[in-house]
Amino acid sequence: MKKPGIREIAKLANVSPGTVDRALHGRKGITGETRRRILAIAESLGYTPDLAARALSVGRAPVHIGVSIPREIHHYFDRLLAGIRSEANRFERLGVKLFYSPTERLGRDDVQKASELLAQQPDALILTPGNPCALAPLIDEAESRGIRVVCVDTDAPASKRSSAVCINPVVCGRLAAELMAGFLPQGSDAVVVTGMLDVEDHAKKTEGFTALYAEVGGGDVQLIEAHEDEDEAFQKCFALLSGSNSVAGIYVNTVNSLPVCRAIGAAGLAGRIKVITTDLFAGMVPFFERGVIAASIHGRPFAQGEIAVRLILDHLLNGRQLPKERLLMPQVVMRSNLHYFPEISGSTAEQPAPVFVEAIEL
Amino acid sequence: MKKPGIREIAKLANVSPGTVDRALHGRKGITGETRRRILAIAESLGYTPDLAARALSVGRAPVHIGVSIPREIHHYFDRLLAGIRSEANRFERLGVKLFYSPTERLGRDDVQKASELLAQQPDALILTPGNPCALAPLIDEAESRGIRVVCVDTDAPASKRSSAVCINPVVCGRLAAELMAGFLPQGSDAVVVTGMLDVEDHAKKTEGFTALYAEVGGGDVQLIEAHEDEDEAFQKCFALLSGSNSVAGIYVNTVNSLPVCRAIGAAGLAGRIKVITTDLFAGMVPFFERGVIAASIHGRPFAQGEIAVRLILDHLLNGRQLPKERLLMPQVVMRSNLHYFPEISGSTAEQPAPVFVEAIEL
DNA sequence: CTGAAAGCGCTAACAA
DNA sequence: TTGTTAGCGCTTTCAG
Numbered sequence: 001m002k003k004p005g006i007r008e009i010a011k012l013a014n015v016s017p018g019t020v021d022r023a024l025h026g027r028k029g030i031t032g033e034t035r036r037r038i039l040a041i042a043e044s045l046g047y048t049p050d051l052a053a054r055a056l057s058v059g060r061a062p063v064h065i066g067v068s069i070p071r072e073i074h075h076y077f078d079r080l081l082a083g084i085r086s087e088a089n090r091f092e093r094l095g096v097k098l099f100y101s102p103t104e105r106l107g108r109d110d111v112q113k114a115s116e117l118l119a120q121q122p123d124a125l126i127l128t129p130g131n132p133c134a135l136a137p138l139i140d141e142a143e144s145r146g147i148r149v150v151c152v153d154t155d156a157p158a159s160k161r162s163s164a165v166c167i168n169p170v171v172c173g174r175l176a177a178e179l180m181a182g183f184l185p186q187g188s189d190a191v192v193v194t195g196m197l198d199v200e201d202h203a204k205k206t207e208g209f210t211a212l213y214a215e216v217g218g219g220d221v222q223l224i225e226a227h228e229d230e231d232e233a234f235q236k237c238f239a240l241l242s243g244s245n246s247v248a249g250i251y252v253n254t255v256n257s258l259p260v261c262r263a264i265g266a267a268g269l270a271g272r273i274k275v276i277t278t279d280l281f282a283g284m285v286p287f288f289e290r291g292v293i294a295a296s297i298h299g300r301p302f303a304q305g306e307i308a309v310r311l312i313l314d315h316l317l318n319g320r321q322l323p324k325e326r327l328l329m330p331q332v333v334m335r336s337n338l339h340y341f342p343e344i345s346g347s348t349a350e351q352p353a354p355v356f357v358e359a360i361e362l
Numbered sequence: 363m364k365k366p367g368i369r370e371i372a373k374l375a376n377v378s379p380g381t382v383d384r385a386l387h388g389r390k391g392i393t394g395e396t397r398r399r400i401l402a403i404a405e406s407l408g409y410t411p412d413l414a415a416r417a418l419s420v421g422r423a424p425v426h427i428g429v430s431i432p433r434e435i436h437h438y439f440d441r442l443l444a445g446i447r448s449e450a451n452r453f454e455r456l457g458v459k460l461f462y463s464p465t466e467r468l469g470r471d472d473v474q475k476a477s478e479l480l481a482q483q484p485d486a487l488i489l490t491p492g493n494p495c496a497l498a499p500l501i502d503e504a505e506s507r508g509i510r511v512v513c514v515d516t517d518a519p520a521s522k523r524s525s526a527v528c529i530n531p532v533v534c535g536r537l538a539a540e541l542m543a544g545f546l547p548q549g550s551d552a553v554v555v556t557g558m559l560d561v562e563d564h565a566k567k568t569e570g571f572t573a574l575y576a577e578v579g580g581g582d583v584q585l586i587e588a589h590e591d592e593d594e595a596f597q598k599c600f601a602l603l604s605g606s607n608s609v610a611g612i613y614v615n616t617v618n619s620l621p622v623c624r625a626i627g628a629a630g631l632a633g634r635i636k637v638i639t640t641d642l643f644a645g646m647v648p649f650f651e652r653g654v655i656a657a658s659i660h661g662r663p664f665a666q667g668e669i670a671v672r673l674i675l676d677h678l679l680n681g682r683q684l685p686k687e688r689l690l691m692p693q694v695v696m697r698s699n700l701h702y703f704p705e706i707s708g709s710t711a712e713q714p715a716p717v718f719v720e721a722i723e724l
Numbered sequence: 725c726t727g728a729a730a731g732c733g734c735t736a737a738c739a740a
Numbered sequence: 741t742t743g744t745t746a747g748c749g750c751t752t753t754c755a756g
Contacts, residue, residue, distance in 0.1 A: 003733095005733055005734085006733065006735095007734095015742075015743085016742065016743045017733090017735090017744095018735085018736085018742070018743060018745090019742055019743075021734070021735065021736085022741095025735095029741060030741065030742080031741065031742095034741085034742085049733085049734075050418070050734070051414075051456075051457060052413075052414040052415075052417035052418045052423070052455070052457040052732090052733085052734095053418050053735090053748090054455075054733080054734055054735075055455045055456070056414045056418050056732090056733080056735095056747095056748045056749065056750090057733075057734040057735045057736085057747080057748055058734080058735065058736095058748080059735095059748060060414075060748095062365070089680075090672075090675075090676060090680065092680070093410055093413065093456075093679060093680065168702065171699045174698030174699065175694075175696065175698045175699055177698065178697060179544075179696075182541075182544060182545045182656065183544045183545070216697075310452075317452075317455060318451075318452065318454065318455065327702075329699060330699075331693070331694075332537075332693075334540050334541075335540060335578075336533065336536035336539065336540040336574055337533045337537055337692075340530065367749055367750085368749065368750065368751095369750095377726075378726065378727045378728070379728095379749090379750080379751095380729095380751085380752080380753095381725090381726060381727075383750070383751065383752085384725095384726085390725095391725055391726075392725065392726080393725070393726095396725090396726090411749085411750075412749050412750070414748090414750095415732090415749035415751090416749080416751075417732090417750095418733065418734090418748085418750075419731080419732055419749075419751045420750080420751065420752095421751095
């Protein structure tokens with residue numbers, strides 16, 4: 001007994017295979033009457049399509065994905081790219097190709113690079129819109145041409161992008177707050193060192209932190225806005241720590257954790273203040289080991305890249321819908337698991353990446 | 363420019379597609395001379411076979427994966443299965459097919475079920491060997507027949523299985539210890555409630571905990587072996603807590619967290635003892651909210667399932683090597699991120715919980 | 725040893 | 741509205 005095919009159904013319904021196809025796919029050009037009959041027969045036969053045959057018939061349109069993400073900060077965006085490549089390589093066989101055209105850093109030249117990619121007529125675009133407003137028109141144009149745009153790491157919510165893959169910033173802040181409150185005596189005062197509060201991601205992390213910190217019985221929370229600047233972060237922290245001494249914990253929202261740690265050392269408070277940082281890179285290890293950094297909330301760039309590609313391929317290849325937004329759970333990094341992260345262990349257990357198409361950098 | 367097919371090669375080699383097929387598959391009836399020529403051309407063209415077409419022609423899905431994992435404990439193994447299905451579905455178009463033959467619970471009937479699957483001549487087998495010794499001969503036979511066996515959640519290290527995908531038990535224990543030590547005053551005494559110490563996973567989690575707990579300045583650590591039994595766990599915990607009162611924290615290694623929490627309540631110590639549990643299910647939520655459970659070390663069954671399938675497909679479809687072992691990083695669950703896990707569906711959601719998608723990462 | 729040709733089950737373009 | 745038919749890329753059988 002063989003699996004029933006479209007021809008069996010056709011025979012039983014006294015119609016042609018073409019009609020069965022129309023019925024099964026709800027295509028136009030068929031009576032509701034015959035459609036129902038055919039569907040009933042298909043149902044009763046337990047028909048399931050042969051996907052290999054369908055794939056063969058439909059012919060796989062090779063999928064081109066344009067990727068424009070920053071180069072700097074390397075420790076972060078290299079991982080993001082690795083995730084993108086890793087997932088794309090798995091579908092090489094199906095003709096998936098990447099076109100990579102990086103920007104130097106977040107928000108630099110991204111319109112330029114994205115429009116270059118757009119000119120290549122890809123099927124989808126993966127972008128990290130550093131300044132969403134400038135990029136929105138381009139994104140909208142791409143979408144209007146049927147090119148799916150997926151933002152990764154940073155969103156452009158005002159645009160028509162199909163989807164966005166980001167870390168859940170509220171959960172980042174909340175986790176930091178809960179850990180901080182757990183590690184410190186009740187009512188301890190804390191500081192949040194953030195980037196720019198008009199960046200949505202930073203604001204949400206900060207909100208998440210302050211809200212939960214209050215809820216779980218933490219003390220006062222002060223804000224330091226460091227504008228992503230190393231010196232500013234150091235100076236402001238140092239000033240604060242030299243003056244007041246009620247601060248027991250610091251949550252660093254952005255990548256600026258090292259200057260904060262140094263400021264603590266300079267103020268002679270190493271080990272006396274718990275720091276919770278963001279993301280993970282080799283330079284943080286000594287501070288973990290000296291007990292300066294108690295934990296870090298890791299944004300999982302690798303996973304973000306992987307998922308961005310996955311969403312696109314599931315959409316293009318398997319017809320799955322693209323979710324408006326995919327928020328990932330951050331990872332908690334502490335001394336106990338630190339050395340198991342590929343960011344640190346260096347022994348990148350990532351698969352060898354055979355065919356990767358470097359863009360056509362103009 | 364389209365992907366080169368067997369016909370392009372044939373044309374370039376001045377032979378027929380049939381001959382190319384013989385060359386590519388090392389079939390008999392072809393001169394070494396022409397074979398070499400054809401292979402060289404295929405190589406230079408970067409030829410890769412269209413698996414859908416092959417599947418259609420051969421009349422069989424290119425990849426059959428047999429899956430035998432337990433049904434119970436549902437909250438855990440349902441997620442494992444979901445991960446397996448999710449990843450397999452992405453390759454439907456290539457004809458990847460799953461054969462699911464669950465056992466009732468870990469270690470029950472697994473030889474029976476596995477041999478049923480083996481009889482279907484799959485290309486690979488995903489197993490959860492509850493009692494590895496009993497299953498080892500079967501695993502070895504499968505491997506000797508070229509059927510790749512991947513253990514998931516539980517390993518059978520003495521067998522010839524190709525690979526194993528498990529959570530990193532040492533990291534589980536270490537994370538629990540570091541969190542515990544962070545939450546409690548220096549030198550606090552702790553208890554580890556484990557299953558059976560002759561189960562490698564339980565032993566390693568316990569070791570990881572005790573080692574790191576001592577290192578970071580924790581106090582004494584007592585062991586309770588509860589043999590996966592609810593009553594036993596409750597009784598032993600209750601007895602211990604009623605007697606001594608130096609215990610400040612409990613790490614529950616296995617799924618037995620609820621009886622432990624109840625024992626704490628019964629002893630009138632709710633909120634005074636920090637509990638760190640394992641995995642995550644809806645029944646734990648109230649204890650999180652009452653502050654009985656401070657954190658849980660989540661084994662990410664979904665990700666385990668996904669990765670098991672991914673390894674198999676990368677191996678069979680793309681020729682990647684299977685790693686002997688893939689150890690995943692556990693997730694830390696606390697009140698702050700609890701409701702973002704799909705394991706905790708709508709129950710008492712403070713906020714709309716976006717679906718949390720696991721990504722494949724170490 | 726090699727070539728030619730018939731499908732595998734489905735889709736899509738064209739006829740009727 | 742429905743039927744017919746020509747492939748999709750590969751395997752396989754049967755001639756040459």
